Amino acid sequence: MMSAALAPGAAAIVLFGTFLVLFVLRVPVAFALGLACLPSLIIESRLSPLMLFNETFKAYNSFILLAVPFYLLTANLMNVGGVTDRLVRLSRSMVGHFPGALAQINVLLSVFFAGISGSSTADAASQSKIFIDAQVREGYGLSFSIAITAVSAVLAVIIPPSILMIVWGGVISTSIGAMYLAGFLPGLLIAAAQMATVHVYAKIYHYPVYPRATLKEFFYSAWISVPALLTAFIIVGGVLLGWFTPTESACVAVLYTIALSVFVYREMKLKNLYDSFVETGRLSSVALFCVGTASAFGWLLAYYQIPRALLDNVSTWGMGITAAGFFIALVFLVVGCFLDAIPAIIIFGTILQPLAQSVGMHPIHFAIIGIVSLAFGLVTPPYGLCLMISCAVAKVPVRFALKDTMIMLVPMLLMLAAIIIWPDIPLILPRLIAPELLK
Amino acid sequence: MKKLLDGTHRLLRWLMAATVAILIVPVTLQIISRYTALIPSWIWTEELSRFLFIWMIMLGAVIGVREGSHFVVDVLPDLPPRLDAFLQIVTDLFVLVFALVFVWWGIAFVRFGWDQTSELAELPMAFIFMAWPVAGVIWVLFLGEAFVAGFRVLAGKTDR
Numbered sequence: 001m002m003s004a005a006l007a008p009g010a011a012a013i014v015l016f017g018t019f020l021v022l023f024v025l026r027v028p029v030a031f032a033l034g035l036a037c038l039p040s041l042i043i044e045s046r047l048s049p050l051m052l053f054n055e056t057f058k059a060y061n062s063f064i065l066l067a068v069p070f071y072l073l074t075a076n077l078m079n080v081g082g083v084t085d086r087l088v089r090l091s092r093s094m095v096g097h098f099p100g101a102l103a104q105i106n107v108l109l110s111v112f113f114a115g116i117s118g119s120s121t122a123d124a125a126s127q128s129k130i131f132i133d134a135q136v137r138e139g140y141g142l143s144f145s146i147a148i149t150a151v152s153a154v155l156a157v158i159i160p161p162s163i164l165m166i167v168w169g170g171v172i173s174t175s176i177g178a179m180y181l182a183g184f185l186p187g188l189l190i191a192a193a194q195m196a197t198v199h200v201y202a203k204i205y206h207y208p209v210y211p212r213a214t215l216k217e218f219f220y221s222a223w224i225s226v227p228a229l230l231t232a233f234i235i236v237g238g239v240l241l242g243w244f245t246p247t248e249s250a251c252v253a254v255l256y257t258i259a260l261s262v263f264v265y266r267e268m269k270l271k272n273l274y275d276s277f278v279e280t281g282r283l284s285s286v287a288l289f290c291v292g293t294a295s296a297f298g299w300l301l302a303y304y305q306i307p308r309a310l311l312d313n314v315s316t317w318g319m320g321i322t323a324a325g326f327f328i329a330l331v332f333l334v335v336g337c338f339l340d341a342i343p344a345i346i347i348f349g350t351i352l353q354p355l356a357q358s359v360g361m362h363p364i365h366f367a368i369i370g371i372v373s374l375a376f377g378l379v380t381p382p383y384g385l386c387l388m389i390s391c392a393v394a395k396v397p398v399r400f401a402l403k404d405t406m407i408m409l410v411p412m413l414l415m416l417a418a419i420i421i422w423p424d425i426p427l428i429l430p431r432l433i434a435p436e437l438l439k
Numbered sequence: 440m441k442k443l444l445d446g447t448h449r450l451l452r453w454l455m456a457a458t459v460a461i462l463i464v465p466v467t468l469q470i471i472s473r474y475t476a477l478i479p480s481w482i483w484t485e486e487l488s489r490f491l492f493i494w495m496i497m498l499g500a501v502i503g504v505r506e507g508s509h510f511v512v513d514v515l516p517d518l519p520p521r522l523d524a525f526l527q528i529v530t531d532l533f534v535l536v537f538a539l540v541f542v543w544w545g546i547a548f549v550r551f552g553w554d555q556t557s558e559l560a561e562l563p564m565a566f567i568f569m570a571w572p573v574a575g576v577i578w579v580l581f582l583g584e585a586f587v588a589g590f591r592v593l594a595g596k597t598d599r
Binding site: 026244251292382 | 452455456457458459460462463466467469470473485488489490492493495496497498499500502503506508509510511512513514515517526527529530533534536537540544545547548551567568571
């Protein structure tokens with residue numbers, strides 16, 4: 001037992017207290033996490049601020065996280081290279097005649113998008129530009145339009161490929177291939193819940209409908225989208241068959257999207273390419289910088305053995321799998337309000353893993369509960385990145401779209417409850433397709 | 440001074456975009472070498488991509504301070520402009536503390552890596568560790584600019 005100057009309780013107060021004060025003062029989250037580490041690093045005689053450098057270096061020096069810029073780049077390239085346009089057309093021919101046509105297209109496009117890119121923030125950024133303005137012009141409410149764009153963007157990390165699953169697999173050593181398969185059904189269920197929500201809204205507010213697309217239009221738009229939709233199969237299939245690692249698969253997605261844009265759709269210009277690189281670097285580096293300081297923060301929590309202190313209490317409650325599932329979801333939902341999903345996995349995923357294990361929860365079930373809950377955290381304030389991005393595109397403060405976002409979250413939370421209660425929802429696909437990955 | 444900062448900013452942005460673009464290369468080579476005999480399977484590709492990645496993150500984090508792209512959370516209500524400017528200065532002071540930590544201990548960090556070379560590509564680690572103090576120094580410059588702007592608002596010279 002090492003001797004620390006601070007007891008776990010006191011250390012927890014210093015770490016979380018400093019973080020929360022800075023957070024409220026509007027210090028950027030990444031810096032608030034790093035600054036919160038400083039008091040302990042200076043007080044403890046065995047530690048020094050150099051730890052901050054070691055931990056951030058170790059966090060960034062990771063081949064796994066490389067998937068983050070690659071998936072963002074894929075998304076940016078899809079937008080400038082014409083892939084997104086074709087998927088919009090396909091979505092329109094499929095759901096354009098439903099009530100709330102454009103909003104339904106918004107959700108369905110997120111499903112397709114989710115199958116190619118693994119980044120929700122990229123989805124929110126690109127679809128906000130496509131849909132919010134267009135929806136308002138067609139008579140949809142602004143707050144409704146922002147909310148549906150933001151909540152549908154969370155599908156990108158639930159439906160494979162997914163940056164969160166790659167990070168989860170790296171941090172908690174769970175099979176990424178199995179998580180990919182497990183994410184499909186929950187993702188489709190949540191998308192269905194969102195489309196039902198749009199349907200109800202559309203009936204109440206009399207949102208517009210497009211004429212039904214002809215069968216010919218459907219087949220044509222499906223035909224031109226085939227090369228784009230193939231990306232999903234290449235990425236997910238490639239990982240399952242062991243052709244490439246998840247990070248490499250993200251790189252393959254980039255190459256494939258470039259090839260599509262240049263050789264098949266022929267819409268890519270050099271200027272667009274440069275802009276995509278800048279946009280990708282900008283968004284991924286601020287997100288990843290935060291991962292570094294969060295890792296240092298998480299390392300200090302572990303140093304003081306705070307997780308063990310917290311869990312000692314919980315494990316005496318005698319929870320079953322379902323109760324533990326709800327507890328885990330609750331923790332991730334609350335944490336997701338204040339932290340980005342990747343740092344949350346690094347800090348809290350590792351804290352909760354022993355609990356999931358002790359009640360006999362399947363690791364894949366645990367992963368999907370965690371990832372879905374954290375994905376919802378992308379639209380919950382105060383720190384809901386997708387909601388923040390959509391609101392920033394629409395140039396309104398986050399609280400403007402809060403009410404509609406919360407309403408849309410209710411059916412999504414019911415789906416999460418279903419996933420917790422019936423482990424078969426995530427587990428059935430991997431069991432059927434790749435049972436060897438579940439062991 | 441503004442021109443100098445703008446120039447630095449543009450240069451860093453260009454470098455960041457370049458790291459993103461170059462990152463694709465080693466990972467692609469890694470995949471190609473596994474499936475074809477066109478190129479040998481170099482072991483340094485993975486390490487090189489990680490090191491480029493580190494520089495990409497640090498460059499983006501540096502210009503993020505000037506572009507205001509680091510994520511902040513708005514739990515406070517809308518404030519009057521001068522109070523807002525005051526709070527911004529307080530916030531930036533905290534970021535400045537962090538920047539100075541990066542400079543001060545960053546130099547120690549580089550010294551520590553001075554004689555080390557990386558395991559696979561045998562690059563001097565100082566080239567990588569350098570990213571931290573460099574980030575710190577440029578942050579200080581960018582923050583200085585923000586302080587000047589903030590104090591002008593406080594003094595009532597501009598109303599942003």
